[in-house]
Amino acid sequence: MPLFDSLYNFARWLTHDREEAEDLVQETYSKALKGFQSFQQGTNFRAWMYRILRNTFLTSRTGLKSGITISLDSEEGESVAPVTPETPESLFFERSNQRMVQEAIEELPLMYREVVLLCDVEEMSYQEIAETLSIPIGTVMSRLARARNALRVGIGKKLQGVKNGL
Amino acid sequence: MACDSWRSSIAAYADAELSSSEMRAVGDHLRACTSCTSDLLARVQLKRAVKSAGKRYSPSLALRQSVQKGLPSRSNVAWIWNWQTKLAATAAVALILFGSVYGWSSFERKRTFAELADLHVATMASSTPVDVISTDRHTVKPWFQGKIPFTFNLPELGNTPFTLEGGRLSYLDQVPGAQLIFKIGNHRISVFIFQNRQVRPFMLNDSRSRRLTFNVETWTADDLRYFVIGDADANDIHKLSNLLRLAAGS
Numbered sequence: 001m002p003l004f005d006s007l008y009n010f011a012r013w014l015t016h017d018r019e020e021a022e023d024l025v026q027e028t029y030s031k032a033l034k035g036f037q038s039f040q041q042g043t044n045f046r047a048w049m050y051r052i053l054r055n056t057f058l059t060s061r062t063g064l065k066s067g068i069t070i071s072l073d074s075e076e077g078e079s080v081a082p083v084t085p086e087t088p089e090s091l092f093f094e095r096s097n098q099r100m101v102q103e104a105i106e107e108l109p110l111m112y113r114e115v116v117l118l119c120d121v122e123e124m125s126y127q128e129i130a131e132t133l134s135i136p137i138g139t140v141m142s143r144l145a146r147a148r149n150a151l152r153v154g155i156g157k158k159l160q161g162v163k164n165g166l
Numbered sequence: 167m168a169c170d171s172w173r174s175s176i177a178a179y180a181d182a183e184l185s186s187s188e189m190r191a192v193g194d195h196l197r198a199c200t201s202c203t204s205d206l207l208a209r210v211q212l213k214r215a216v217k218s219a220g221k222r223y224s225p226s227l228a229l230r231q232s233v234q235k236g237l238p239s240r241s242n243v244a245w246i247w248n249w250q251t252k253l254a255a256t257a258a259v260a261l262i263l264f265g266s267v268y269g270w271s272s273f274e275r276k277r278t279f280a281e282l283a284d285l286h287v288a289t290m291a292s293s294t295p296v297d298v299i300s301t302d303r304h305t306v307k308p309w310f311q312g313k314i315p316f317t318f319n320l321p322e323l324g325n326t327p328f329t330l331e332g333g334r335l336s337y338l339d340q341v342p343g344a345q346l347i348f349k350i351g352n353h354r355i356s357v358f359i360f361q362n363r364q365v366r367p368f369m370l371n372d373s374r375s376r377r378l379t380f381n382v383e384t385w386t387a388d389d390l391r392y393f394v395i396g397d398a399d400a401n402d403i404h405k406l407s408n409l410l411r412l413a414a415g416s
Contacts, residue, residue: 004233005225012223022229029233029262036258101219119181120213121220123280126183145177148212 047131104154112147180209296332321413355396362391387414
């Protein structure tokens with residue numbers, strides 16, 4: 001069950017808790033088995049499974065607490081900021097500190113964390129992400145831009161902390 | 167400021183989300199703009215860092231076994247095991263497993279091609295794209311001796327539109343291999359060669375693809391796995407692939 005590993009990894013990133021992630025994955029497969037008739041052959045099976053997992057999470061106690069909210073500002077048309085020559089990521093690569101990136105991902109708001117994980121870890125296309133999160137592709141792109149900007153800022157702050165000996 | 171209009175395109179380029187014509191337009195701009203090339207490199211680096219850091223958690227064996235049984239542990243719901251539910255559950259599990267295996271294979275193929283596209287883009291963005299600079303195959307091929315655990319043949323490029331620019335060591339999943347850079351017109355093409363058994367052999371079939379908006383062709387010969395990738399026309403990628411196939415068979 002190869003998708004199983006990826007789903008579990010994604011569930012842990014969503015819940016930040018081993019037991020909750022295990023319950024979430026178990027519930028996801030249970031729902032998939034029961035609702036397999038609703039899966040339309042020829043459509044994206046992976047996006048379907050991730051959508052079940054995410055929707056299950058959002059209706060769980062932790063998911064409700066996380067309070068994924070949509071900004072009242074339009075998410076469309078988000079400008080993409082240029083990356084400055086000395087970027088947090090280039091500095092990061094000099095130091096090669098994976099833990100720092102993990103912490104920066106953990107600190108992202110849920111709506112940014114999930115989109116960046118689906119794109120860069122699960123390597124989903126914008127279309128697949130749109131199907132999984134039930135949002136338009138334009139929103140996927142603007143959320144990704146915001147998520148990556150927030151990630152750069154987060155990594156930058158951590159590197160600055162290391163520089164200052166914190 | 168003049169590059170502001172390219173930012174969103176470069177972000178989509180890094181995510182391999184552009185059409186081939188858009189890729190060419192961005193590629194042309196990148197060749198002339200060091201600022202945007204640095205921007206692209208930083209984006210690719212961030213993607214790779216997130217990919218590496220994001221694969222963090224593994225499920226326990228107990229959870230795997232529990233889910234594999236296809237029976238969620240629910241104490242408050244009675245599970246009626248008549249022959250109809252057994253049949254339906256078996257069919258559903260078989261379909262899910264088939265879908266999973268198929269999805270996994272497709273995912274692994276995409277992952278491999280995405281990694282190669284990253285390597286190609288990073289090479290193009292590098293100030294030193296090749297470690298051995300030569301148009302002479304008799305100089306480039308011997309340079310790899312002792313650096314990779316196999317050897318390969320390079321084609322004679324006289325009377326062809328292709329030029330060999332050099333080569334460098336490359337790694338795919340920590341497996342060493344050769345990366346050769348060829349030029350046709352203003353386009354550069356990377357040829358990656360790895361030992362076939364080391365690079366997900368069950369996930370890769372001989373194929374031609376445009377799924378990443380790069381054109382990619384892959385095949386095996388003499389236990390080596392070849393990947394030819396670039397933003398050149400698909401016919402040019404195929405022509406170079408055929409030259410390499412002929413050289414491998416000689």
